[in-house]
Amino acid sequence: xxxxxxxxKGGVHPGDFKDLTNKEPIRNAAIKDSFIIPMSQHIGAPCExxxxxxDEVKEGMLIGKASGFISANIHSPAPGVVKEITDIFLANxxxxxxxxxxxxxxxxxxxxxxxxxxWNSLSAKELQExxxxxxxxxxxxxxxxxxxxYMIPPDAKVEALVINGVECEPYLTADHRLMLEKSAEIFKxxxxxxxxxxxxxxxxxxxxNKPDAIDIMGNLAQESGGKIEVVPLKLxxxxxxxxxxxxxxxxxxVPSGKLPINIGAVVSNVGTVxxxxxxxxxxxxxxxxxxxxxxxxxxxxxxxKVRVGTKVRDLIEDCGGVTDDTVKLVMxxxxxxxxxxxxxxxVTKGTSGILALTEKEIGKSVQTACIxxxxxxxxxxxxxxxxxxxxxxxxxxxxxxxxxxxxDCKECGCCAYVCPANIPLVQGMRLGKKMANKKVKx
Amino acid sequence: xxxxxxxxVASSPQIHHADSTSRIMLDVIIALIPxxxxxIYAFGSRALTVIAVSIIASVLTExxxxxxxxxxxxxxxxxxxxxxxxxxxxxxxxxxxxxxxxSVFAIAAVKWTFGGLGTNLMNPALAGRVFVFxxxxxTMTKWSSPAATRAIDxxxxxxxxxxxxxxxxxxxxxxxxxxxxxxxxPRSGFSLSMSDWFASALGVRIDPVYYDLFFGNIPGCxxxxxxxxxxxxxxYLFVRKVITWEIPAAYLVSFSFFIWMFDGLRFGTGFxxxxxxxxxxxxxxxxxxxxxxxxxxxxxLSGKGQIIFGIGCGFLTFLIRVYGSFPEGVSLAIIIMNxxxxxxxxxxxxxxFGFVKKGKAK
Numbered sequence: 001x002x003x004x005x006x007x008x009k010g011g012v013h014p015g016d017f018k019d020l021t022n023k024e025p026i027r028n029a030a031i032k033d034s035f036i037i038p039m040s041q042h043i044g045a046p047c048e049x050x051x052x053x054x055d056e057v058k059e060g061m062l063i064g065k066a067s068g069f070i071s072a073n074i075h076s077p078a079p080g081v082v083k084e085i086t087d088i089f090l091a092n093x094x095x096x097x098x099x100x101x102x103x104x105x106x107x108x109x110x111x112x113x114x115x116x117x118x119w120n121s122l123s124a125k126e127l128q129e130x131x132x133x134x135x136x137x138x139x140x141x142x143x144x145x146x147x148x149x150y151m152i153p154p155d156a157k158v159e160a161l162v163i164n165g166v167e168c169e170p171y172l173t174a175d176h177r178l179m180l181e182k183s184a185e186i187f188k189x190x191x192x193x194x195x196x197x198x199x200x201x202x203x204x205x206x207x208x209n210k211p212d213a214i215d216i217m218g219n220l221a222q223e224s225g226g227k228i229e230v231v232p233l234k235l236x237x238x239x240x241x242x243x244x245x246x247x248x249x250x251x252x253x254v255p256s257g258k259l260p261i262n263i264g265a266v267v268s269n270v271g272t273v274x275x276x277x278x279x280x281x282x283x284x285x286x287x288x289x290x291x292x293x294x295x296x297x298x299x300x301x302x303x304x305k306v307r308v309g310t311k312v313r314d315l316i317e318d319c320g321g322v323t324d325d326t327v328k329l330v331m332x333x334x335x336x337x338x339x340x341x342x343x344x345x346x347v348t349k350g351t352s353g354i355l356a357l358t359e360k361e362i363g364k365s366v367q368t369a370c371i372x373x374x375x376x377x378x379x380x381x382x383x384x385x386x387x388x389x390x391x392x393x394x395x396x397x398x399x400x401x402x403x404x405x406x407x408d409c410k411e412c413g414c415c416a417y418v419c420p421a422n423i424p425l426v427q428g429m430r431l432g433k434k435m436a437n438k439k440v441k442x
Numbered sequence: 443x444x445x446x447x448x449x450x451v452a453s454s455p456q457i458h459h460a461d462s463t464s465r466i467m468l469d470v471i472i473a474l475i476p477x478x479x480x481x482i483y484a485f486g487s488r489a490l491t492v493i494a495v496s497i498i499a500s501v502l503t504e505x506x507x508x509x510x511x512x513x514x515x516x517x518x519x520x521x522x523x524x525x526x527x528x529x530x531x532x533x534x535x536x537x538x539x540x541x542x543x544x545s546v547f548a549i550a551a552v553k554w555t556f557g558g559l560g561t562n563l564m565n566p567a568l569a570g571r572v573f574v575f576x577x578x579x580x581t582m583t584k585w586s587s588p589a590a591t592r593a594i595d596x597x598x599x600x601x602x603x604x605x606x607x608x609x610x611x612x613x614x615x616x617x618x619x620x621x622x623x624x625x626x627x628p629r630s631g632f633s634l635s636m637s638d639w640f641a642s643a644l645g646v647r648i649d650p651v652y653y654d655l656f657f658g659n660i661p662g663c664x665x666x667x668x669x670x671x672x673x674x675x676x677x678y679l680f681v682r683k684v685i686t687w688e689i690p691a692a693y694l695v696s697f698s699f700f701i702w703m704f705d706g707l708r709f710g711t712g713f714x715x716x717x718x719x720x721x722x723x724x725x726x727x728x729x730x731x732x733x734x735x736x737x738x739x740x741x742x743l744s745g746k747g748q749i750i751f752g753i754g755c756g757f758l759t760f761l762i763r764v765y766g767s768f769p770e771g772v773s774l775a776i777i778i779m780n781x782x783x784x785x786x787x788x789x790x791x792x793x794x795f796g797f798v799k800k801g802k803a804k
Contacts, residue, residue, distance in 0.1 A: 335455045368518055422458065
C-alpha cells in the first residue's frame with residue numbers, strides 16, 4: 001500500500017469520535033426567539049455597527065460594515081427588529097459589541113428558488129469585491145478575511161491552491177458532511193477561486209478517515225480535468241493547520257513568521273469555498289454555516305446549518321439537550337476550542353462545533369511537577385521545547401522565551417494534550433505571548 | 443441562575459491523554475516487580491528485607507522533605523521507585539544501614555536539594571548507590587550465591603564480572619575469552635539441562651554459563667541478575683509507551699559495539715572478538731540501560747539527544763568495565779551522562795519549523 005502523505009515532525013492521534021455524527025445529514029437549526037450578532041467575528045478590526053435599536057432589518061442585510069483593511073462585513077441572519085446593542089463576551093474571552101435581533105417578518109432567501117447568477121461575466125476584481133461584500137472569512141476557525149488573503153502581492157504567483165478538507169480536530173464532521181452533500185457546489189466555488197487566483201495547481205487535502213469524501217471529491221476532480229488533485233492524508237493532528245498542510249502536500253515549509261503566499265501557496269477551507277459559491281452564485285452573504293453539535297454529553301449529536309448569532313443554548317436544545325454527566329461545554333474542536341462563560345454565547349462565523357464532553361472524555365488528571373519526559377518536545381509540530389518555554393514564562397523571563405521562538409507557537413495543544421504532568425502548557429504560551437507583546441510595546 | 447448546571451471552564455486543549463505522572467511511575471513499579479521477585483527467590487528473604495528497608499527509608503525521607511519544602515509529591519510513587527531501585531542495587535547480605543543511608547542521600551541530597559521531582563541532576567537511586575558503594579565498598583561487593591548454585595558454589599559468591607577482573611590479573615598468555623576463565627565457575631543444574639535441550643533441538647551447544655547469566659542464576663545485586671525478567675519488564679514499559687527505544691537501543695548497541703571491537707584485546711584475541719553476550723547479560727547493564735538510563739528527569743528531552751546520551755552511557759560503561767579498576771561501571775557511566783544531559787539538550791534542541799538562517803531571509 002502506498003503510504004499516505006503527512007507532515008513529518010510531531011503531531012498527536014487523539015481518538016477522533018467522528019462516528020457520532022459523520023452519518024448525520026446536515027439539517028437546518030430551528031430559528032429561536034432571538035439572535036445575538038457580535039460585531040467582531042473575524043481576525044482584524046471590529047465592524048462598524050450600522051443599525052440602531054428599533055430598526056427593522058431584512059435577511060442578509062448588511063448590519064456591520066468592515067472598518068479597516070483587515071475586517072469583514074457582517075449581515076443579518078434573519079429578518080426582524082433590532083432590540084438592543086449590547087456588550088457581550090465571545091467564547092475566546094474577548095468583549096465585543098453585539099446586535100440583539102428579534103426575528104419577525106418574511107425570509108427573503110429561505111425556501112426561495114434562487115436563480116443562479118451569471119458569474120462568468122464578472123472579472124477577477126469584481127469577484128474579489130463580491131467576496132469582500134459578502135463578508136467571507138476563513139471558516140476553518142481562524143476567520144481571516146478571505147478577500148485580504150486573496151489579494152496576491154504583484155510579485156507573487158499562486159503556484160498551488162490548497163483546499164483544506166482535513167478537519168483534523170476530533171469530533172467535528174461539519175466539513176466532512178459538507179464535502180459529501182455539497183461537493184458539486186464546492187467545485188463551482190473552486191472554479192470561481194480559480195478565476196480569482198489563477199493557480200497553477202489545485203490540491204484538496206482530506207484525511208484518510210473520510211474515505212467517502214475522498215471518493216466523491218476525487219471523482220469530481222477527475223471529471224474537471226487534470227488541474228485539481230485530491231490528496232488523501234494520513235490521520236494526524238494538527239494537519240489542518242495551513243502550514244502543516246502545505247508541508248504534507250507540497251513538502252515545502254512556510255518560513256517562520258511568513259505567510260503561505262511566500263512559498264506561492266494559498267490555503268482555503270472547504271467551508272470557505274462553499275461560502276464563496278453561495279455568495280457569488282446565489283448572492284447570499286455569509287450568515288450561516290455548518291456546525292457539528294456533538295460529544296458524548298449531547299443526546300442527539302447532529303450536523304446543523306446554523307445562522308450566525310444563534311445562541312449555544314438553543315443549539316443544544318435543538319439536539320436534545322445534554323446528559324447529566326456532561327462536565328464541559330466547548331465551542332470549537334476539543335484541541336483548540338474554548339469553554340464559554342455563558343450559554344448565551346452566540347455562534348459566529350468561526351464556530352465549527354459545539355461539544356458537550358463528559359468526565360471520561362476530557363481525561364483530566366492531577367497536575368504535578370514536570371518530570372522532563374520530553375513528550376511535549378516529541379509532539380510539537382513546530383519544533384519548540386514547550387517545557388522550557390513554560391518554565392521561562394512562569395519565571396517571567398519573557399525575553400528568553402521569545403528567543404526560544406515562543407511566537408512561532410500556534411497553540412495547537414499537542415504538548416498539553418500529551419503532558420502526563422497535566423501542565424497547562426498552552427495557557428502558559430498564551431500568557432507568555434501577551435506579556436512579551438506588552439513588554440515590546442512599552 | 444442558581445439551578446443551572448455548572449460547567450468547567452478551562453484553557454484548550456479540552457481533552458487530555460489518559461497518562462499521568464503517577465500512572466507512569468506505577469507502570470515502572472509494575473515492570474520492576476518480576477525481576478524483584480526473582481531476586482527474592484534467588485537470594486532468599488533477606489533480599490526482601492533489604493528492598494523493604496530501602497523503600498520505607500525512601501518514602502519516609504520523601505515525607506520529611508515534603509514537610510520541609512511544603513510540597514506534596516508523596517502520591518506520585520517516585521519515592522517508591524527510588525527505594526525499589528536502591529534495594530535492587532544492593533547485595534542481599536548488605537548491612538541494613540547501607541540502604542538506609544543510600545535512600546536518605548538519594549532523596550534528601552540528590553533529589554530535593556535541586557527542587558524535587560523532575561529537577562534533580564542525577565538519577566537519585568544511582569547517586570545513592572554510588573555514594574554508599576564508595577563508602578562501604580566491602581559490604582557492597584560481598585555477594586551471596588543464588589539458590590540455584592548455592593550448594594555447589596566454591597567461589598563464595600564471586601560475581602562473573604568480579605571473578606573475571608581478578609582472574610585476569612593472575613593470568614598471562616592467550617585465552618579465548620571470558621568463558622574460558624569462567625570454566626571453574628559454578629553452573630546451575632537448570633542451565634546444564636537448558637544447554638542440553640537446546641543442543642539437541644538446534645544442534646548448537648551454548649555454554650551453560652550464558653543461560654545462568656541470562657536467567658539470573660549468578661551472584662549479584664538483588665534486582666540486576668535476571669536479564670530475562672528485566673527485558674520482559676522493559677517490553678511492558680515499551681508497550682505502555684513509558685520508555686522509548688532511543689536510550690536503551692543506543693546504550694546497548696554502542697556498548698556491544700565497543701565490547702566487540704576492543705574487549706578481545708584483554709584476552710589477546712585481537713580486535714573484533716569481544717564476547718558481547720557475556721557482557722550484555724552480566725552485571726547491572728540491563729537494569730541500568732532499561733530502567734535507570736531511561737529515567738525521564740535525568741535524560742535528554744529529544745530523540746536525537748537521547749541517542750547521544752545512550753551512546754555516551756555505552757562508551758563509558760565499556761571503558762570502566764574493561765579498563766577501570768572496578769568490575770562494573772553502569773552506575774558511574776549513567777551518572778556521568780546525567781550531568782551532561784543539560785548540555786546535550788542545549789545542543790540538540792529541535793529544528794524550528796520553517797527555520798531560516800538570519801540574513802538568508804528574503
